[in-house]
Amino acid sequence: MVEITYRDAVIRGIAQEMQRDEDVVFLGEDVAKAGGVFKATVGLYEQFGPLRVRDTPISEQAILGAAMGAAMTGLKPIAEIMFSDFFAVCFDYIANEFPKSRYMSNGQLKCPLVVRTGNGAGSRFGAQHSQSVENWCMMIPGLKVVAPSNPRDVIGLLAAAVRDPDPVIFLEHKSLYATKGEVPDGEIVDTLGSAKIVRPGRDATILALALMVPRAVEAADKLKAEHGIDCEVIDVRSLVPLDTRTILGSVSKTHRLFTVEENPRLCGWGAEIVSIVADEAFYDLDGPPVRITTPHIPLPAADILEDAVLPTPARIVDRVKTTLNG
Amino acid sequence: MVEITYRDAVIRGIAQEMQRDEDVVFLGEDVAKAGGVFKATVGLYEQFGPLRVRDTPISEQAILGAAMGAAMTGLKPIAEIMFSDFFAVCFDYIANEFPKSRYMSNGQLKCPLVVRTGNGAGSRFGAQHSQSVENWCMMIPGLKVVAPSNPRDVIGLLAAAVRDPDPVIFLEHKSLYATKGEVPDGEIVDTLGSAKIVRPGRDATILALALMVPRAVEAADKLKAEHGIDCEVIDVRSLVPLDTRTILGSVSKTHRLFTVEENPRLCGWGAEIVSIVADEAFYDLDGPPVRITTPHIPLPAADILEDAVLPTPARIVDRVKTTLNG
Amino acid sequence: MALQSDRANGGSGLNDDIGEAKRLELYRTQVTIREAEQRAYDLFLQNLVKGTSHLSLGQEAVAAGFAGAMQKGDLSFCTYRGHAHTLARGVSVEKVLGELMQRDNGLMRGKGGSMHLTSADHGVMGSYAIIGAHLPIACGAAWRAQYKGQKDVSVCFFGDGTTNIGAFHEALNFAAVWKLPVVFVCENNLYMEYTPIGDVTAVHNPAGDRAGSYGLEKIVIDGNDADAVYRTARAAYDKARAGRGPSLVECLTYRHSGHSRADPAKYRPEGELERWKERDPIKIYRERLLQFGIGEKVIEAIDAEVRNVVDTATETCKAAPMPPMDILTTDVYADGGWAWRN
Amino acid sequence: MALQSDRANGGSGLNDDIGEAKRLELYRTQVTIREAEQRAYDLFLQNLVKGTSHLSLGQEAVAAGFAGAMQKGDLSFCTYRGHAHTLARGVSVEKVLGELMQRDNGLMRGKGGSMHLTSADHGVMGSYAIIGAHLPIACGAAWRAQYKGQKDVSVCFFGDGTTNIGAFHEALNFAAVWKLPVVFVCENNLYMEYTPIGDVTAVHNPAGDRAGSYGLEKIVIDGNDADAVYRTARAAYDKARAGRGPSLVECLTYRHSGHSRADPAKYRPEGELERWKERDPIKIYRERLLQFGIGEKVIEAIDAEVRNVVDTATETCKAAPMPPMDILTTDVYADGGWAWRN
Numbered sequence A, B: 001m002v003e004i005t006y007r008d009a010v011i012r013g014i015a016q017e018m019q020r021d022e023d024v025v026f027l028g029e030d031v032a033k034a035g036g037v038f039k040a041t042v043g044l045y046e047q048f049g050p051l052r053v054r055d056t057p058i059s060e061q062a063i064l065g066a067a068m069g070a071a072m073t074g075l076k077p078i079a080e081i082m083f084s085d086f087f088a089v090c091f092d093y094i095a096n097e098f099p100k101s102r103y104m105s106n107g108q109l110k111c112p113l114v115v116r117t118g119n120g121a122g123s124r125f126g127a128q129h130s131q132s133v134e135n136w137c138m139m140i141p142g143l144k145v146v147a148p149s150n151p152r153d154v155i156g157l158l159a160a161a162v163r164d165p166d167p168v169i170f171l172e173h174k175s176l177y178a179t180k181g182e183v184p185d186g187e188i189v190d191t192l193g194s195a196k197i198v199r200p201g202r203d204a205t206i207l208a209l210a211l212m213v214p215r216a217v218e219a220a221d222k223l224k225a226e227h228g229i230d231c232e233v234i235d236v237r238s239l240v241p242l243d244t245r246t247i248l249g250s251v252s253k254t255h256r257l258f259t260v261e262e263n264p265r266l267c268g269w270g271a272e273i274v275s276i277v278a279d280e281a282f283y284d285l286d287g288p289p290v291r292i293t294t295p296h297i298p299l300p301a302a303d304i305l306e307d308a309v310l311p312t313p314a315r316i317v318d319r320v321k322t323t324l325n326g
Numbered sequence C, D: 001m002a003l004q005s006d007r008a009n010g011g012s013g014l015n016d017d018i019g020e021a022k023r024l025e026l027y028r029t030q031v032t033i034r035e036a037e038q039r040a041y042d043l044f045l046q047n048l049v050k051g052t053s054h055l056s057l058g059q060e061a062v063a064a065g066f067a068g069a070m071q072k073g074d075l076s077f078c079t080y081r082g083h084a085h086t087l088a089r090g091v092s093v094e095k096v097l098g099e100l101m102q103r104d105n106g107l108m109r110g111k112g113g114s115m116h117l118t119s120a121d122h123g124v125m126g127s128y129a130i131i132g133a134h135l136p137i138a139c140g141a142a143w144r145a146q147y148k149g150q151k152d153v154s155v156c157f158f159g160d161g162t163t164n165i166g167a168f169h170e171a172l173n174f175a176a177v178w179k180l181p182v183v184f185v186c187e188n189n190l191y192m193e194y195t196p197i198g199d200v201t202a203v204h205n206p207a208g209d210r211a212g213s214y215g216l217e218k219i220v221i222d223g224n225d226a227d228a229v230y231r232t233a234r235a236a237y238d239k240a241r242a243g244r245g246p247s248l249v250e251c252l253t254y255r256h257s258g259h260s261r262a263d264p265a266k267y268r269p270e271g272e273l274e275r276w277k278e279r280d281p282i283k284i285y286r287e288r289l290l291q292f293g294i295g296e297k298v299i300e301a302i303d304a305e306v307r308n309v310v311d312t313a314t315e316t317c318k319a320a321p322m323p324p325m326d327i328l329t330t331d332v333y334a335d336g337g338w339a340w341r342n
Ligand SMILES: Cc1ncc(C[n+]2csc(CCOP(=O)(O)OP(=O)(O)O)c2C)c(N)n1
Pocket: B029, B058, B060, B082, B086, B089, C081, C129, C130, C131, C132, C158, C159, C160, C161, C162, C163, C187, C189, C191, C192, C193, C259
């Protein structure tokens, strides 16, 4: 066991996989010699050399296209897109190429790659560098989508993503890079598609992802201590595959559902899960399922404004309390 | 009154607005001299001349970027993106530029433009030319999104979109181009943000959009005739702004909700509306709200396969019947 | 449009670096494409080809020459206008027509359709229907070869109109900087869909005049002369295999048919089609064969054989079943299925 | 990096087509940018500038020269590295620092942040943080001018690294084909974020060597000499206003600071910064003024005035309130609000 940052977990996760398999290669803007703008790839260039860790031009389409071509023909590339907002300049690969080529070719082509990216708000970067884009990916058939909330999951899910034979979008939260957590020694390999109950409870289920997980846990602790409401917090971790078993199981126990989403309100992962639960577990629900989200607006830059829009522990507490107490 | 095709309604809608306002200009690939690949812009070049109706290179980013710059500075451009799947090669404008510049500039910049596109399946074009991308747009704060189901709405909603001061995504359904409908003479102007009850009913609410509207109506007729189930069919028409009043009003009357979506299953507009209803009208619901969607897969090309994946009247009938009869 | 460079003494070459066997192969490939495409058009008129389809009638020499110079293991990346390149790599006419007819015997059993022909076994690593998308993808395949020390070349085909999209620029720069073994082949057939390329392009040679932006040589060749194409291809592949980086080749050619399906191509100026038909690649190549002393009989035998293959394939496809419903949800993910949840 | 073209006899020009008043304006603009940027850095160290910020220290001559040659009504399109261009159009230091400090007195009241400075009243039509996005947008503004017969020019600033992204290519071709009154200004400061531009670019001059791809003249100038910049700008604007289409100008320059915020710029080879500091644009321009007989006193007076403006602005911003919560949901839509439902 050792305590490391989420940022260092990214480095360790990539290194673990590159060490294991020579076919794992890594490319992106400023990722090699400079170690990445979030310093989340420092040392990889030195350790694995210029053939396996490569700086690219500012050409997101070339980055993802090249990753795909390499993946199709035998490598296991990890591509970095610096900010997830930039998915918009290479979205054709994410929406139309990666996820469709296996199906269209009736199984002849494969696309085993990982796209890592800095996702989410909290850095006061404004509307074009702060978005949570998990739904941009979840909505596309053929992708897998994960978003770790802590250093251990970073390593384990990254390993699972690299070893997975399908294209995986790996969303790292920018505001978590500096946070710390314990990780076991030695190789860590997790499985995609498993949610984690991070705090068991009886009165309501709260689903959260990435940065929202610690906030949901904090809220749950307060709800217990101050209001006697015992919430089960689930770290969804993987949006595709989605661990509906764990989620439906929890709702069948607590009978109430809350989702805590950082992405803007419309068509988020919360809407998808609420719809699944409303359809498949309607009679388990004792009251309306509630989504707690960022409002449906572009993100403001100023710290004081940005802090006001993302779901906070206080807002979660308030919303859960008011909903449950009628 | 005259009966015209959906395709001709597009022509008439654009012409109506170009005639009214010299600042309305139109650009896209093969739209001018050739009249568009769907022949939905035939004659506009001849009528309005080469300065107002312009052919572009295959440069979707340039098309949308140019439309935005023109809109910011005083024109009211209509831009065509030939197939909605190609939103993926210019998604930065749709997700990051159009919808954010007004907010980021604190109201200094404006973006009054319309992006028209051929959306949806049914032409046996395969996975990269058949998608329904309404959720790609609905999920982005700052956009407006409409999808007409008939010639009259094409003209009226297009006029509303052109006159709207915000960026509007206008989704024309490729499989509707050849369909016909009555339209009144003279100018037609509709309003964004209003759904339409196209078939009143008491037993269940069915929401549909674009190509799914006639299918839902056909299903409702069958459900009534053959099973005595009286469904209210609502043509959602406008996803943003969303007419939640009409939708919630209907559910409060019928107590049951079905959505019929062409887009793949996860994070569609159906999920959003189901979540709104589950949250705000939970106690109005007599049973689980059900989404009828295309399965979460890329679209196959073969006619026989494509026909099997989109929601059909038969599938709607079956799903509604089984759900309501327990 | 005049030739601006004829790099390898191609068009009129009387030297015999190509040889009879290769010449017969190039001829056979061109005729196969011609006959198969013509058949596809007929089947379309009979409503047996569904969806869309983009023929390469008139552009056969490009496909034949580039494929003819490839080695086994070299990779082709095509567009929606990819039947020709797929056939040129040796994929059977039956498999191609089967896909166009959306039958179970098609290359992808009807799941992909005419725009996405793929035959990994033959090195056809997909046909891509979003303009420009496959240029970066070809770079990636070439990067794999470079990284693994493998000697195959990735060859990427696209049209003149494609040179104006962003992905073209990103791929060319990327390939040049990384010195990748990739060959970019622009088939300049003078039109994007219906719009003349000159109306929407700032330079005369959409690919050739841009090679300099990537530190590459300007190469513009007669795309209707399979020998010229073949020689250029060979040189570009040699360069790639030798680790000397990418090439960008612009082939001047013309499509005899419309852009797709029922396009009557009314946007073409009078006489243009006729002028190009005088330079029909198959006509040119027949004359070439005769010039090199290959007899009419041999040529006619090939013609007959090809026609026979296409006829048989047509009948097989007509008799082939439609794809079964159980393939609808297969191969979304690598486990063979489509489960996005547990 | 040597100058490859000095179009308008810029660098050393002793002719006096510029004149004293304009020269003093160019100087004042450069000093204003220098002082304001330096202050932004200090405030960042005091944790009063939040988020990110990208300084143009060392690149002042580009901003001053291009803005100095503009007329009222001409439009600027900037990147995240846009403070300099915003100030150069006459936006107050207070409004810029206010936005960097995310105060209510900022240009956009803290809603946009340092990367999105916008002042429509001054013709600053936004600063764009997605590389390449604003090149097509500038085309659109120029299209409007062309269509309406208005005489303003749209000027679009971006870095060397931006020349490798797809939108650059699409915009340049589009502008050239439509002959739009737009001027593309590439500030080649030798680096993208931390990576030398030469490591990732197939040509030596990332913009200049690509002008030919769009039928444009290669223009590479000394970006540290405000006179050279000014003269080039004037010529490009004249061309645009005369309906003779776009220009692409590469300005050779260097940023003295890191890419953003706390970047210590360790990736720079030893001595590089020092060599460029010898060619500090403000140093160069002071000498130019003296050369043209403008006295030390005049220069010092400007320096003092500017320092005073920046000091006052700093104090005003420090005292300014944070933005109020009620602006959070304003101006998403044109009705002033954010309602996506009824
Ligand atoms: C990104 C994108 N934009 C537009 C289209 C529609 N489209 C299909 S083919 C075509 C013309 C392509 O022209 P060119 O590259 O010259 O190839 P050709 O068809 O002549 O072989 C267009 C515009 C597309 N498939 N993808």
